[in-house]
Amino acid sequence: MPDHYSFLRDVYFFRDLSDEQVKAVEHLCKEDHFDRGDVIFRENAPAERFFIVLEGMVEVWKDYASPVPDLLGVHGKGHLFGEMALIDDLPRSATVVAKTNTIVLYLFREEFDRVLRENPAVALSILRSLSAIVRKSNESFVVDLRRRNEELEKAYRELQAAQGELLRAERLSTLGKMSSMILHDIRNPISILRGFGEMIQLVSDDPEKVSQYAASSVKEADRLNRLANELLDYSRGEIRLDVRVTPVGDVIDLAVDSLEERFQRRGVSVTVRNEVPVPVLLDADRMGRVLTNLCDNARKAMSKGDHLTVVARMEGEYVVFQVSDTGRGMEPDVVAHIFEPFYSSSPDGGTGLGMVIVKSVVEAHRGTIAVESVPGKGTTVTVRIPSKA
Numbered sequence: 001m002p003d004h005y006s007f008l009r010d011v012y013f014f015r016d017l018s019d020e021q022v023k024a025v026e027h028l029c030k031e032d033h034f035d036r037g038d039v040i041f042r043e044n045a046p047a048e049r050f051f052i053v054l055e056g057m058v059e060v061w062k063d064y065a066s067p068v069p070d071l072l073g074v075h076g077k078g079h080l081f082g083e084m085a086l087i088d089d090l091p092r093s094a095t096v097v098a099k100t101n102t103i104v105l106y107l108f109r110e111e112f113d114r115v116l117r118e119n120p121a122v123a124l125s126i127l128r129s130l131s132a133i134v135r136k137s138n139e140s141f142v143v144d145l146r147r148r149n150e151e152l153e154k155a156y157r158e159l160q161a162a163q164g165e166l167l168r169a170e171r172l173s174t175l176g177k178m179s180s181m182i183l184h185d186i187r188n189p190i191s192i193l194r195g196f197g198e199m200i201q202l203v204s205d206d207p208e209k210v211s212q213y214a215a216s217s218v219k220e221a222d223r224l225n226r227l228a229n230e231l232l233d234y235s236r237g238e239i240r241l242d243v244r245v246t247p248v249g250d251v252i253d254l255a256v257d258s259l260e261e262r263f264q265r266r267g268v269s270v271t272v273r274n275e276v277p278v279p280v281l282l283d284a285d286r287m288g289r290v291l292t293n294l295c296d297n298a299r300k301a302m303s304k305g306d307h308l309t310v311v312a313r314m315e316g317e318y319v320v321f322q323v324s325d326t327g328r329g330m331e332p333d334v335v336a337h338i339f340e341p342f343y344s345s346s347p348d349g350g351t352g353l354g355m356v357i358v359k360s361v362v363e364a365h366r367g368t369i370a371v372e373s374v375p376g377k378g379t380t381v382t383v384r385i386p387s388k389a
Contacts, residue, residue, distance in 0.1 A: 004029060004054070004105060011052060011078050021119050028115065029105040034098040039064075041082065043095045049106040051082045056102030064095035071144055074099060083112070189220040196220070222258060239364035241283040248276040248312045248319065251284055255291035256310060259299060267304030275313040280387045282319075286361045287385075293354040294323040294381050301327030301379065318367075319387045324380040330373040338371065 005026050008014050014022050031054070034040055040051065043064060053075055060081065062070040072094055075081055081096055107115070196217040203209035252272055263270055291310065298308050302325050311322045330338075338355045362369045367385030 004031075007054065007078075008052075008105075011080070013052075013080055017119060024118075025107075025115055028107050028111045030107075032104050032106055034102045034104070036098055036100050036102075038098045038102075040096040040098060040102075040104070041092050043093065044091045047082065047090070047092055048109055049082060050109075050112045051080065051096075052105045053077050053079050053081070054103040054105050057099040058102055058104075059097050059099045061095045061097060062093075064097070082106075189224045192220045193217055193224075216261075219258065219261070239286070239360050241286065241364050243281050243283050245279045246282055246284040246287075247279045249274045251282070251287050252291060252310055252312060252321075254284070254288035255295050258292055259295050262296075262299055263308065266299060266302065267306075268299060268302050269307050271307065271309045273309070273311045273313075275311070276319055280319050282365060282385060283361070287321075287365070290358050290361050290383065291321060291323065293358050294383075297354065298323055298325035298327060298379065301325060301329070303327070306378075314387065315384070317387055318384045321383040321385075322380060324378065326378040329375040329377050329379055331375055335371055335373055 003026075005023060008022050008026050008029070009019075014025060017025070029052070034056075040058060041047075041049075043062070055077060057074055057076045058081060059074050060072040062072055082092075084093065196213045200210050200213045200217075203213070252274055256270060256272055260270075295308065295310065302308065306326045308326075309322075309324045311320075311324075313320050313322075339359050341353060341356050359369055362383050362385065365385040367383060369384075370382045371379065372382075373379040
């Protein structure tokens with residue numbers, strides 16, 4: 001075995017020992033070699049040997065096999081490791097890996113115990129060594145923790161910047177989509193209004209025609225007004241009700257009459273049944289817009305020969321409005337999205353805000369809304385609100 005006396009003499013662990021004691025330790029030491037990356041011992045393994053680094057470097061890891069291991073320390077030439085488990089007679093508390101090609105000296109447990117019994121000065125050196133190891137491990141842990149905190153702060157700043165850019169892009173996308181839908185819906189009634197205006201100019205000497213075209217112009221103006229109200233309600237984000245005692249028939253007539261001409265043009269028949277005999281408390285204008293939106297959605301889903309049914313009835317303390325059509329119906333994935341802003345599956349277009357506003361008005365009345373639809377058979381929307389809102 002090579003002469004390791006001079007090496008051991010300079011190891012801080014043995015500085016307080018006499019030459020004879022160091023030589024006795026040297027006589028007990030054995031040599032071992034590890035390649036870079038070799039595991040010298042693993043966490044929770046039985047403790048059988050105590051090591052001194054003769055050449056190279058070793059790393060001490062906690063939770064080495066986990067996805068996020070912690071580096072507790074790095075030991076180089078002249079450093080000891082593995083003595084703690086021998087002292088407290090417990091399994092290894094960490095994993096030690098060769099950082100480079102490494103040569104170590106080691107003592108078996110029995111020999112290590114004999115050195116401690118025969119050399120009290122070694123015990124004192126062990127206490128000092130353990131104190132130094134704890135200090136160095138703490139320093140290494142703090143450095144590693146500081147590094148990780150800096151990485152987390154950097155990642156957080158980058159995430160904030162990316163999130164800000166994403167929100168900006170989303171806002172622009174939403175604004176573009178919203179503008180496109182609004183312009184599409186606004187252009188139709190504007191074009192119709194212009195057409196009726198030109199026709200009134202052409203038949204200015206025919207009072208009957210003038211009256212007819214003027215009435216149609218008013219309906220298109222009302223349509224524009226409903227669109228403006230939808231946008232205002234959505235932008236405010238809160239529905240403020242003007243609740244009054246209102247006959248339910250007036251609310252239904254407001255919706256059905258405003259769409260009568262459109263139903264006729266599409267060849268759709270309409271049945272209205274009002275089974276609520278007494279006035280109720282609600283916001284007539286907003287509930288009228290709810291039914292108007294529901295009836296207009298039904299109209300868009302129907303074709304010639306289809307039928308729309310609007311029913312109002314009492315169920316206990318609730319007024320129930322039910323709008324049913326025999327149109328093309330909706331797939332489940334469409335139903336799942338109908339209350340999302342700017343979502344529209346109708347080929348006739350729309351702002352995609354109608355059902356959002358409907359739901360908001362119903363909930364402002366402390367009511368509920370349910371949608372049942374069968375592809376190819378039609379859709380039924382049921383609105384329930386307290387009769388004494």
